[in-house]
Amino acid sequence: MDTLNILLMAFISVVLINNLVFTKFLGICPYLGVSGRIDMAFGMGMAVTFVVTLSGTLTWLIDHLILMGTPLEVTRYVCFILVIAGAVQLVEMYVRKFFPSLYDSFGIFLPLITTNCAILGLCLFLNLEMVDNILEAVIRSFGAGIGFTMAICIMAGIRENLDLADVPVCLKGAPITLITAGLLAMAFMGFAGMIR
Amino acid sequence: MTNSNAKTARYAQTLIAGLWRENPVFRLLLGMCPTLAVTAAVKPALTMGCCVIFVLICSNIIVSLMRNLLKPHLRILMFTLTIATFVTIADLFLKAFVPRMSEMLGPYVPLIIVNCIIICRAEACASKNALVVSIIDAIGMGIGFTVTLCVLAAVRELLSTGKIFEVSLMPDAFVPWAAMSMPVGAFITLGLLLGLVNTVTGKKA
Numbered sequence: 001m002d003t004l005n006i007l008l009m010a011f012i013s014v015v016l017i018n019n020l021v022f023t024k025f026l027g028i029c030p031y032l033g034v035s036g037r038i039d040m041a042f043g044m045g046m047a048v049t050f051v052v053t054l055s056g057t058l059t060w061l062i063d064h065l066i067l068m069g070t071p072l073e074v075t076r077y078v079c080f081i082l083v084i085a086g087a088v089q090l091v092e093m094y095v096r097k098f099f100p101s102l103y104d105s106f107g108i109f110l111p112l113i114t115t116n117c118a119i120l121g122l123c124l125f126l127n128l129e130m131v132d133n134i135l136e137a138v139i140r141s142f143g144a145g146i147g148f149t150m151a152i153c154i155m156a157g158i159r160e161n162l163d164l165a166d167v168p169v170c171l172k173g174a175p176i177t178l179i180t181a182g183l184l185a186m187a188f189m190g191f192a193g194m195i196r
Numbered sequence: 197m198t199n200s201n202a203k204t205a206r207y208a209q210t211l212i213a214g215l216w217r218e219n220p221v222f223r224l225l226l227g228m229c230p231t232l233a234v235t236a237a238v239k240p241a242l243t244m245g246c247c248v249i250f251v252l253i254c255s256n257i258i259v260s261l262m263r264n265l266l267k268p269h270l271r272i273l274m275f276t277l278t279i280a281t282f283v284t285i286a287d288l289f290l291k292a293f294v295p296r297m298s299e300m301l302g303p304y305v306p307l308i309i310v311n312c313i314i315i316c317r318a319e320a321c322a323s324k325n326a327l328v329v330s331i332i333d334a335i336g337m338g339i340g341f342t343v344t345l346c347v348l349a350a351v352r353e354l355l356s357t358g359k360i361f362e363v364s365l366m367p368d369a370f371v372p373w374a375a376m377s378m379p380v381g382a383f384i385t386l387g388l389l390l391g392l393v394n395t396v397t398g399k400k401a
Contacts, residue, residue: 023379028228029312074288077306078280085273111272115310117229124303168391174225175390182383189378 007139014143017192020118021151022185027118031152032177034109041156043102045149047091052119055087056141059123080123088114118148210329211336220313220337221344222393227313232382233304238360241349243297245342247286252314253334254282259322260330275318280309313341351385352376
């Protein structure tokens with residue numbers, strides 16, 4: 001029961017309170033690039049969720065079973081990025097085979113998941129915060145993906161309406177998106193203090 | 197003589213392009229994550245900028261040297277591996293010599309690996325150009341990035357604490373805006389600065 005409690009807390013914390021996009025500024029590039037339409041945003045979120053869960057778990061295993069306590073620790077970043085690149089390759093092949101139309105609309109953004117800071121960032125956070133339980137590592141990685149999906153879908157929903165709004169010319173496009181993100185971040189600050 | 201003049205002019209152009217016309221943050225919208233994350237104060241922003249300049253120059257040199265050996269489908273992987281190596285060096289260096297700053301920057305130093313600026317320059321410039329042009333491009337882009345970071349950090353630090361580098365600049369009656377040092381401040385300041393740049397250059401987004 002205790003473990004379950006901790007896992008649930010970890011999940012809620014990473015989805016709402018420590019949301020990667022709004023509090024850690026990770027994954028901003030795809031967040032600005034793909035949040036134009038809600039279906040694409042959702043597809044992107046799912047792809048990221050899959051990659052982040054897979055690579056979060058794998059890098060945790062590699063870190064704990066092979067690297068920790070040996071001189072090999074200096075190769076940590078190189079190992080992490082290799083694992084992530086491999087996972088992204090897997091997703092790319094899968095999407096191309098089963099969802100060709102989605103594959104076309106993603107274009108360059110699909111291989112660019114490799115360079116999505118949210119994924120590498122999450123792997124590094126697992127390492128920094130010394131998560132020492134494989135279950136917690138899996139739950140946190142999955143939660144990070146869900147948090148990202150939620151953030152990008154909210155943003156896509158707002159941006160679809162923003163197209164109709166009368167925005168000052170100089171703020172059109174990226175600036176107004178950033179300001180919107182700022183307001184959203186402020187809303188998410190309300191979740192801080194929900195746990196502890 | 198004219199040939200060397202033309203060359204110098206081209207080098208100068210590449211250098212200046214990174215500073216303003218193709219400024220990585222304002223014009224290309226690259227490298228947003230570190231831009232937002234480390235700009236709560238000027239000092240970490242400056243450190244971050246220096247790390248990025250170092251990694252950018254080194255990776256551009258290596259990529260430019262091996263540009264003829266690259267296979268198209270493996271090139272992004274090669275870029276990231278090269279960059280990861282140099283970032284590891286920079287990270288260990290910071291840990292050894294400025295441990296406090298390293299702790300403050302936390303995961304954002306290793307996150308330089310996935311900084312789009314560096315990969316973008318490797319792809320767009322270093323993998324197509326000779327060594328000298330690549331180095332100059334790296335310097336221009338790196339400085340452009342650092343300056344942008346510092347401007348953003350200066351605005352945020354001034355509004356959130358009333359000081360820059362421990363020097364008080366605001367009148368005594370100034371009430372610090374705590375929100376500016378939080379994520380909210382980062383997003384909104386960057387958005388407004390982008391708007392300002394767009395107005396100045398008259399660009400329609």
